[in-house]
Amino acid sequence: MTQQQLGDAVGIKFQQIQKYETGMNRVSASRLWDIASALDVTIAFFFEGLDGDVAEAAMSEFQVEKPQGDLMVDREAQELVRSYYAIPEEQRRRLFDLARVLSDAA
Structure with missing residues (x-):
């Protein structure tokens, strides 16, 4: 490459x-x-x-703390991570901040 x-x-x-x-x-x-x-x-x-x-x-x-075993074994988690890192960095950081706020509120 x-x-x-x-x-x-x-x-x-x-x-x-x-x-x-x-x-x-x-x-x-x-x-x-x-x-x-x-x-x-x-x-x-x-x-x-x-x-x-x-x-x-x-x-x-x-x-990383893994609350329920190895999350990366889960196909959905793998797809989510791949999709997340395909997002441009600035938007990805905003999405991360949003996810953090939502997880704190849960």
Whole structure:
């Protein structure tokens, strides 16, 4: 996959991908999730080969409480996540805020 294709899949310019690749810019957790989804790999893929403590610390940001077992086994949850990350970032953040408010009200 080219930088242009990855940028298109993630919804950013290929120049930003270059900055991530060279280390000029840091990759946020949400952007790393987007990139992993576009490449069809898990987040852990990016931490392979790291010392156990370093990898564990890096992965801790991606740990999510799962109220009823592993939600990602559920086909509906997988479809929801794929659809969510297909939404442009600005609208996705608004949708996330809305979902958070609705879940707090429930």
